[in-house]
Amino acid sequence: MEIGTRYDPTNIEMKWYKKWLEKGYFTPKGSGPKYSIVIPPPNITGRIHMGHALNITIQDILSRYKRMQGFDVLWLPGEDHAGIATQTAVEKYIATQGKSRRDFTREEFLRIVWDWANKYREEIKKQIMSIGASVDWTRERFTLDEGLSKAVRKVFVELYKKGLIYKGKYIVNWCHRCGTVLSDEEVEYHEEEGALYYIKYPIKGEEDYLVIATTRPETMLGDTAVAVHPSDERYKNYVGKTAILPLVGRELPIIADNYVDPSFGTGALKVTPAHDPNDYLIGQRHNLPFVDIFDENIVINENGGKFKGLTASEARKAVIAELEAQGYLVKIEKIKHSVGHCYRCDTVVEPRLMDQWFVSMKPLAKRAIEAVENDEVRFIPERWKKVYLNWMYEIRDWCISRQLWWGHRIPVWQCQDCGHYNVSEDEPKVCEKCGSANLRQDEDVLDTWFSSALWPFSTMGWPEETEDLKRYYPTDVLVTGFDIIFFWVARMIMMGYEFMKEKPFSEVYIHQLVRDKYGRKMSKSLGNGIDPLEVIDEYGADPMRFTLAILAAQGRDLKLDVRFFDTYKKFANKIWNASRFVFMNLDDFEKMEIQKEHLKLSDKWILSRLQKTIKKVTEALDNYDFNIAAGEIYNFFWDELCDWYIEAVKNRLKSEDKKIVQNVLVYVLDMSLRLLHPFMPFLTEELWTKLPTAGESIVVAPWPKVAEEYVDETAEKRFEEIMALIRGVRNVRAEVNVPQSTKVDLFIKGMLNEEEQEYIRFLGNVSNIQFTESRPKLCATAYVSLNLEAYVSLGELIDVNAEVQRLKKKVEKLKADLEKFAKKLEDENFLKNAPEDIVEETKEKQRTFLEQINRIELIISDLEAQG
Template identity: 45%
Template sequence: MDPLYRPQGVEQRWQQIWEEEGLYAADPDAPGDTFVVMHPPPNISGSLTIGHCLQLSLEDTLVRWHRMRGFNTLFQPGYDHAGISTWAAIGRTLAQEGRSQRDLGRDGFDAYVQEWLERYGGTIMSQFRRLGASLDYRRTRFTMDERYYSAVMRWFVHLYERGWIYRASRIVNWCPRDRTALSDLEVEHEDEDDTLSYVRYPLADGSGHVTIATVRPATILADVAIAVHPGDERYRDLVGKEVVVPFVERRVPVIADERVEREFGTGALKVTPGHDPTDFEIGRDHGLPELAVIGPHGLMNDAAGELAGLTQEEAGLRVLEWAAERGLLEKRENYRHSVGHCQRCHTRVEPLVMPQWWVAMDELAAPAIAAVKEGRVRFTPERFARVYLDWMENIRPWCISRQIWWGHRIPVWCCPDGHLTVAESEPQACAECGSAELRQEEDVLDTWFSSALYPFATLGWPEETPELARYYPGSVLTTARDIIFLWVARMIFSGLELIGEEPFADALIHSTLLNPDGRRMSRTLGTGIDPEEALEPYGADATRYGLLKVTSSQDPRFSFGTIEEGRKLANKLWNASRLLLMAGAVAPEARPSSIEERWILARIDATRAELDADLAGFDFAHGVERLYHVTFDDFCDWYLESIKPRLDEEDVRATAFAALEQLLKLLHPVMPHVTEEIWTNLPSRETRLIVAPWPDPQPAFAADLHALDEAQTAARIYRRSGVRIEIGGDSLRIFEAVVRPTGDGQGDVEAERGRLRKEVERSERMLANEKFVANAAPEVVEGEREKLEQYRAELDALGN
């Protein structure tokens, strides 16, 4: 072994060996219970983010742990075509050439996107390899590949035949830049400073007026009513009367509706069903017309008359000028409110009534709600189950059509007579009248419509393949909280509807990494961390360790500190292993003859049991903490230091190699490269570490688990105060070998006793505080109990 561990060359070599030797490969014919992780497919044009690194570290730790435990594992890779994201990215590229997507025409765009993907697509999978992610790369799928495309068509036809897909004009979130509908979940709301204008609507009978407040005066042209709350005494006598809409001077009714917020503005609401979601619902319930004065480009349309072609801001000023000239503009005031923007291009979203394709959700949602309520799908942390259920229990129809050209084209054909034919592949004739003159629907499907099939379409569905039979349902899904609705919920109801089983048993909602300043990471905002900043200097193992270490909180700040800790751990392990090999290689066999040898075997076994529980409960932060402690403190600082004088004895080295072998197995799921490299240098290797069996319980050494407590208590007191307590036998021998004390050990005993008494009192007060015990994190409370036990032990050792 080289004197210094350099991860760069080592990691790349092992990534290549593992893959070439087929050690990532899933085999449906192989024995063992299955463990399946479907890695959320990244955008085909995407690149590695620090968030990907965190997610992959979690997943790969679980997969490697299960693989070593004899499970038949499938870690499925793939790409998502990412409809609007890819459409927008191509648009940005074309804009630099002075062109747009639609300038190319549909066929020209299809050719361009294929060339564009060849240039920019697919790089992220090589970056996944760089992190050591043990995905079965042979099975990489793409949501636009031929077999997957067929699955999406089957899904659409299935829903249509069930009567759950329909076409209707409803209000949608419209992106004027990309000129496509968006789902509610693709809209980000941002606070903006605006102006609230108070405008009078004269009563038609001349008896007065009603004042409304609006931030969108341009939409006054499309008002069809004034609504007030039925319980609002101010307007009770006006319900049923008519008012005159300013500028267009149209008479509209005053209606009563409980959805009106009495506290907003004047408590009277201008109703514009064509340009506001709440107004749309009110309008449908009251049978009101749906006028539209804003077009798909976000400009005023022909229905706006003399204002046609103006921006909304220009049109709004004209309306307000008109009102002011007639004494109808009461006042204007600053107003801060939340405004919807396109998640991808950040253009302000325009609510418009347009014909779209929809999925009725009530019958699909019911089984998916039951799956979580009955515990067949578990969320970690548990609170996200409530988030999921709140959305599912109030779910609305799903708009699945998008007005772009990149994606799965909706499989609906129309004949000149207006008949619709829905089929998985292009029909020869109209199913109703037999006309051969057919035109396919121009729209494509929402990206998440196809992504919903990912857990089983990647396994060959709708064909009955060996992979589908063996690997569905899956085991664990890891994802971020922002796509619980977009993806997690849709996979659950799709799997239940098409296969009859939930697609996974556990949904692990992982932490969202913030940048060191506590801000959301974003490439466009310049607040992100390039993964290469960690991978290049520190290596993949240290990066994985450091990211897992911060997963105990939901929104941790990224820090290189924990990654540096991972590097120190790898170097410490390397140096300890090198020390043993330089002392003389011998076949590993546990032949302990001293207390410290039995103790380290007991400590490693206890850590195995704790780590098993941590990983089973997705508690990665505490898992890596235990690994650090057992490696750095127990194995290196106490065990190796205490046996150094006897390393010339073969039995001592055989036991040391046996202990190291077990330790490497525990570390491997988190730090696979350095452990595999060390493992290969050990004597009597018969298998790669990646597929070596996980350590079995070793109860024979359990009685010695606390054998070094006395020596370690003495060490803590001495290092802190210079006081040596009275110990003898093995405890004294080990203390002197590890601590190597100097001086007479006559520190200030009374001062140390006083300090410990204060710590005991402080800790006892905390644990007596019912609020602390009830509200603090369980690990914090347990940590305080362990500290109290340690303080009392040290106080006892000093003679109290």
Template identity: 60%
Template sequence: MDIGKRYTPHELENKWYKIWQDKRAFEPNNKGKESFTIVIPPPNITGKLHVGHALNITLQDILTRYYRMKGYDTLWLPGEDHAGIATQHVVEKHLRATEGKRREEYDREDFVGRVWDWANEYRDHIREQIKGLGASVDWSRERFTLDEGLNEAVNKVFVQLYNEGLIYRGKYIVNWCPSCGTVLADDEVEHEDENGHLWNIKYPIKDEDDFIVIATTRPETMLGDVAVAVHPSDERNKDKIGKKVILPLIGREIEIIADPYVDPEFGTGFVKITPAHDPNDYQIGIRHDLEQIQIMDEHAKINENGGIYKGLDRYEARKKIVQDLEEQGYLVEIQDHKHAVGHCYRCNTTVEPFLMDQWFVKVKPLAEEAIKAVENNDINFYPERYKKVYLNWMNEIRDWCISRQLWWGHRIPVWYCDDCGEINVSEKAPDKCQKCGSKNLIQDSDVLDTWFSSALWPFSTLGWPNKTEDVERFYPTTTLITAFDIIFFWVARMIMMGEKFMDNKPFSNVYITPLVRDKKGRKMSKSLGNGIDPLEIIKEFGADPLRFTLAILAAQGRDIKLDNKSFEPYSKFANKIWNATRFALLNLKDFEKLDNMAFEQLKVEDKWILTRMNRTIKIVDKALETFNFNHGAKAIYDFVWSELCDWYIESVKPRLFSEGEDKKIAQNVILHVFDNALRLLHPFMPYVSEELWQALPIEKEELLITSHWPEYDEETVFENDENLYIKIMESVRGIRNVKAEMNIPSSKKTDMMYKELKDSSWIDLNKNLIKNLANIDNINKVSIKPDKSGTAFVDENVEVYVPLGELIDVDAEKERLTKKIDKLELEVQKMNKKLSNKNFIEKADPEVVEDAKRRLEEGQYQLGKVKKLYEEL
């Protein structure tokens, strides 16, 4: 029962995580019961976890521990993502730094082997970080998006979709990253507004002494122009349709065509058409059967179609082209122009639209069931507004480019016959060509988009395509907790694949985590240096305070503002729980369990704390079932810190220090309450709760983590006693406040007087309790309010006073309070003036405005209190 004088988080973390694992506490142990399943959003193996990951993992663990204690067959399945583009980019960079060689200088097998070595090392790092957060994941079922079982699932899905005509290969404009050397899906391109230019260029009309003016943001692409387009109804330029112009610098004749895509209000109404380097131009080119001239290679350098500019980088070519246009008299003007530019989400390189053969998924047919699942509320989003975000995107969804020009990833299961050109699509490497029987087969060199394998995560991790027990037992999963920025990358694709291949939704609930920002509301980033390393926080405060801080700040739909000081209050909370439990244990050494304790034996404070405990159980249940983690955490915090520690313990101290039946009842109640409080706390603060619970002298299951969750008991909700104790609390608070305002030390005993208005029996019945809590000597009934007394409490039944004449120098206090009133009035006047200033409201940071409002409200409240005290003196 001796837990030691100090709370030492790191000792508890090392001790209990090992015990939980050794006892296999993280594995599902309620087979046959209703399941609760989460598959972890697999972290990329490219680096260490940040505070956003810590939030995500904490919230998943809270739910997992909660439902495990509720008796569900609970599985939280861990794993990691191979992160194709990001991992290859990092490893290539590492090899250039350490060995001075580029990827192309290795053979493919050697390079992939090196990436595997790197991946295995970093997977170990990820595991240790997840363990450090106290995550109760089932490590026996850990998966990796490139492991053998998932590769089998990926190949099966690819082949089936191909055979159904839902995967195809075609030439298309794709987003190309010249740095990573691969195509990117639309979702992987991040658009940022940049200050650029509009170059206005003359295009001479053939056989006429006239010209048209074209405006472009990328003059280098004019090398691939094959037409100029105008809107069919553009009256200004209608007469130009069908004429030809001479492409400056190149001399190629190109036709002026009509197409409804063109915005006649933009610029001169003429748009250059470069089908191989712009997705909209590509569509126009298809409609008009235009030539597709590619003028760049995969490194974004001008190729042989660029004439004298061949070999120049795209930006070097731009500079030279603009110079030549000016020298040859084609450049009309350069205008400043702000526009959105696409960047690679991994390396931030400007993306180049590029025409090439790629593999695509025809997504529209897959999207139909995935849309219905959300529209019909088979899948619910929390907060609900993300439902609309999801549906808007799904209804406008475009085909998904799934091939990537990488070596690291799931190799596309396609083999080309070198003799007859047949495309062989197979789950396993074929021995010969299915058409001609040739053994000269070459596998497609590309790999699949990382999100392709991740889309299968909810069922591939359970053993699909094999009919495993885990698939039957845990699919569909229950809840997905993830970030808003991968709703399109991942959430939507999991729903589509689950509906397609499992004929069922992959999960019932999608909870979108808040975004963690710094204390100024800025997004955390390396460049700002404002990030928070969760492992450093754990070193300083421990895992439990980190987890509780993140949970109590996780309000649905509201960003979290965080700095290192945010964790201090909940470190103190852990200490408070420790010290309170230690106090209880020291007073339970002679504990004797009472099997038949009657309600009538309970005191008002006992009935109040049992009622508050039951109300807290109900609040936490509802909070966790509706993903209001902050409500649950706050309810536990208020109950443990204020109600249990500050009020109930103080109320029962005299009984615990006495002898006899009253002491036994107090011991039984306090033990029961601590038992349930630590159970409630466990999902949020698993280490400290397990350590303290183990020390309680109760009949218990082996571990708290696998014990039962406390149940709401309506029979022990005593509403009348709850209201009575609240009156006692309010009167005690009032007495304490009067003493504090009058500079009377809290340790100094005072008297209390009360005037009966209707019924004061509750005071007579609870005199000893009030004396103990308020540090009162005598309690006397009076007919009128005494002179030189402060009012502590008033309701319809009674008025409570604190006599002050003997305790203070009234004149000196009046002088002190006058100065305080003057100071508070100045503060209120200052805040009122500031908040009535329109410029301040419109221009100041929202945080500053809110702070001013808070200061005004607090000032007004304090001013009212001090004025009332002055009047009473």
């Protein structure tokens, strides 16, 4: 049972992970109640970040907890091919060699990407392992592997045959840097400084004109109408007339449409159907022409006349200059407005009119809405249910085609002779309509989220009817971040009901966003990110996992300071040292049944407290309250087991009472390590396997159950009264500057048996205990209850008068500090604007200072009354 003198995670973590894999502990056995989770597949484009670490930690806590409860656990791992991100990364890589994608054939480029992808998949896998994830690597999947590719093609073909996939010319979001279309959910909107440009649009045949306000003057080159609101009296007489487009000369009908906001700008709207999604709808309603002025690089094309060849930003400057020169520019007004950016590269997104493939979403959304409304699929915390439903009620068709080479190529072959679309899971030889062999496959690939939407069932072998699919689908819980509720969660629910006729998971736990210590989002631009792999190198995986768990309060973002990792590494050290103490005191250990009649008060207390802790930790984990579960076991282990029980029994380990204490220690440590295991798997395995009662591995050890025979409310209450008395003695010492190492005499009013007196002598460093019926002189009150009072004798230890004066000055200072906290907490601006944790910290300081003032004033009162 010998262990090293200090906790060193580098010596134990990968050692145990390899052994767990060798033993096959993470591969389900197919017996017992099933519990399944699919991992949100990380992109293969880089290192995991702290959000991933939190996500993996939470899933691992659940998996290990359920495994110990006897469930047949499948936690299925895999990676996402990340179409745009991966292709962009590879293009950057080949650019360092002076080449571009166009220097290769599609097949040559894809070979390069596959080599790159396989390398980074292995990197991601190692990173997930380093966190301790108990996933079943024998079932690892990749969104582009053969099985998933088959599933994707089948889903596309079936949706197409049902009329739910179609190709059409619509306004889409175009990122010219990535060279592809984005879905609405892939566009991030940022508030930016901008301007409203007020421009005169002359009325044909009149000296009159309308003034139009626009934030994008360059797009006026594609205007095909001017619109006003039907009820806007200012423009009633203009409807039906014709405006002339400045710089271009195109005739524009003046139309009335309810979309127009009379309060924005001048209330008159330039309509550019090919470059704005709302204008596109106006164009459809009024049968307007569509004039596309940009090419795929967002450079003005031939429809832009003399501005052809200019980029959008260059065209804006040139158009403004020309408008000003010709007298059309009225004024420029500075504003802040929302601008769409690509979620991958942050380039400004341009709405463009393009032929693309779409999924009709409303028919798919109907069942997925009902499932969440009826709590067939439950969101935790519940507030995310409303977020999901609000989006689903207003769902729009999903643009699924991407202008990339890396991804699932769209399984559509167009006949070059008759134009018919041949949609098939396998490559057709001839056109199904005309028999021609002149077929050409669509160049585009599917949106990455299309394959991810099938993840819960495609990873288990669908469309084949596999044993995994029968046993482990639907899964039990999905753990993910709020930012992909629309990208992923909603689409998985829709596809699950459409193709499996069943929900993909029962519960969706939305975990916290990991922010920095100031509450800011972690980002490269701020340089405030914390690398989990660096944290593991410095502190160990277990302290990092425990830190994330204990901070993971439902519904609150997690504010992370690197100092927290040191705090919980100290906890890991505490666990190590406490276990080492137990091991060093197990000479001649004999396992025996712990019978209550043989137990002392401290034994009964710790055993009862352990049962309460087991109950609370279990309930917290069942309710996804990871912070509460972690806090309960932390407080029990550090405060109750280490600081009180172990200290209380040190003398007994040298007495004839030794065997009882040894058995209590082994039992409590055993159960404590099991409770800790889901949070700190490596450390607990290293220590648990050294216990004389250990089995083959803590990974498969049963989860602790409450032993009702050890619950003892009377013992708990009595021992906690003794603890409070001892704390009171320590507090008196601290306040009157008597070192804790100095023995003091104690006067007791009330009853204490010999065992209780021994605890007080040993833990309170008390020399003599005298029982008294009256309050002695020159004493300070340490503890008062209905049945028990304790007074520390100070007469020979201090100069009473001098000490009273010193304590009075200390109280004055504390009251001044207390007043500062009170003023802060009365300040509405502070309460409104200060971070929540700062407000709570201020309240806690106020409480602490108030308690200390009350304690000192009681000592002053004692000394003055008795001096």
